[in-house]
Amino acid sequence: MTPEFEAEYRRRQKARAKVTALALGAMVILFFAIAVVRMH
Amino acid sequence: MSSLTVAQPLPAEWRDFLALTKPRVMTLVVFTGLCGMLAAPVHIHPVIGFTAILCIALGAGACGALNMWYEADLDAQMKRTARRPLPAGRMDRQAALHFGVGLGVFSVLLMGLAVNLLSAAILAASILFYVVIYTVWLKRRTPQNIVIGGAAGAFPALIGWAAACGRLDLLPVLMFFMVFLWTPPHFWALALFVETDYAAAGVPMMPVVAGARTTRIQVFAYALPMAVVAVLPWGLKLTGAIYGLTALILSLVFVGLAVQVGLSKQGDQALMKPERRLFRFSILYLFVLFGALVADRMLLV
Numbered sequence: 113m114t115p116e117f118e119a120e121y122r123r124r125q126k127a128r129a130k131v132t133a134l135a136l137g138a139m140v141i142l143f144f145a146i147a148v149v150r151m152h
Numbered sequence: 153m154s155s156l157t158v159a160q161p162l163p164a165e166w167r168d169f170l171a172l173t174k175p176r177v178m179t180l181v182v183f184t185g186l187c188g189m190l191a192a193p194v195h196i197h198p199v200i201g202f203t204a205i206l207c208i209a210l211g212a213g214a215c216g217a218l219n220m221w222y223e224a225d226l227d228a229q230m231k232r233t234a235r236r237p238l239p240a241g242r243m244d245r246q247a248a249l250h251f252g253v254g255l256g257v258f259s260v261l262l263m264g265l266a267v268n269l270l271s272a273a274i275l276a277a278s279i280l281f282y283v284v285i286y287t288v289w290l291k292r293r294t295p296q297n298i299v300i301g302g303a304a305g306a307f308p309a310l311i312g313w314a315a316a317c318g319r320l321d322l323l324p325v326l327m328f329f330m331v332f333l334w335t336p337p338h339f340w341a342l343a344l345f346v347e348t349d350y351a352a353a354g355v356p357m358m359p360v361v362a363g364a365r366t367t368r369i370q371v372f373a374y375a376l377p378m379a380v381v382a383v384l385p386w387g388l389k390l391t392g393a394i395y396g397l398t399a400l401i402l403s404l405v406f407v408g409l410a411v412q413v414g415l416s417k418q419g420d421q422a423l424m425k426p427e428r429r430l431f432r433f434s435i436l437y438l439f440v441l442f443g444a445l446v447a448d449r450m451l452l453v
Contacts, residue, residue: 121162121163124165125163127165142199142202145199146199146200146266148199149197149199149200
């Protein structure tokens with residue numbers, strides 16, 4: 113395992129974690145909005 | 153850190169997962185779904201409407217991912233698709249399968265819980281149709297594969313309408329058949345003048361299997377009923393004159409171009425002008441036709 117490989121590995125992991133977090137955050141907002149609309 | 157001491161491939165980038173969803177195909181699917189929803193005579197809450205369109209997009213993404221998962225071997229043999237995440241070796245096949253199945257199940261569940269059961273059922277049927285009937289079963293077995301694929305692409309109009317109304321009527325069924333009958337002339341016009349390597353990959357595309365002459369006749373054979381179905385909503389008084397006249401003029405031009413293709417005997421792909429004209433016009437045709445339908449229905453309702 114070279115340091116370059118490990119750095120690239122971590123960079124990809126981090127980027128994927130950020131996108132996943134953003135998608136989950138968007139889902140939380142969407143589910144909240146759906147719940148509010150359905151209650152009315 | 154110990155997990156990194158064993159030799160292992162790099163994890164796929166998030167862009168590779170996005171590429172699995174075929175974003176360009178998704179735009180047409182979202183457009184027809186949105187038109188189906190906006191043409192419906194029922195007002196849908198913007199949040200629910202957005203959720204329905206999101207589910208249609210995610211369902212289309214699932215289809216794309218599962219298609220790439222199943223066809224990784226085929227994609228590797230063709231220039232156009234060899235750079236996709238799986239044949240290029242940027243992603244594990246299992247990850248693509250999990251991503252596709254997860255996306256598909258999530259989109260259907262969300263549609264069912266947030267919108268309604270009918271739209272969820274049609275979405276599930278369209279995903280299964282595209283993956284099982286088209287990709288796995290018929291794509292490599294028949295030169296009519298594009299016709300079957302066209303049916304899968306025609307579902308979103310039905311889903312959009314069902315999301316708004318909770319039921320189906322004659323108009324969304326006609327919209328389904330418009331896209332269904334539009335797909336073969338659109339795709340075969342392209343297949344006639346573009347050099348493809350489907351034959352080398354073992355996919356029986358019409359121009360390769362049946363020849364240019366038969367393909368040209370089939371282009372016309374599908375364009376004619378497509379034009380009739382496009383004008384039918386006006387004839388049945390489901391729309392007004394805005395849509396009716398637009399559909400009539402556009403369809404006459406489409407059939408005229410299809411006749412030119414049908415009569416053409418050009419064998420050199422570089423000189424196939426009628427085919428190029430029909431392909432370019434077919435894109436405009438569907439967008440303007442559906443746009444006029446929505447505008448007309450909004451004024452009518």
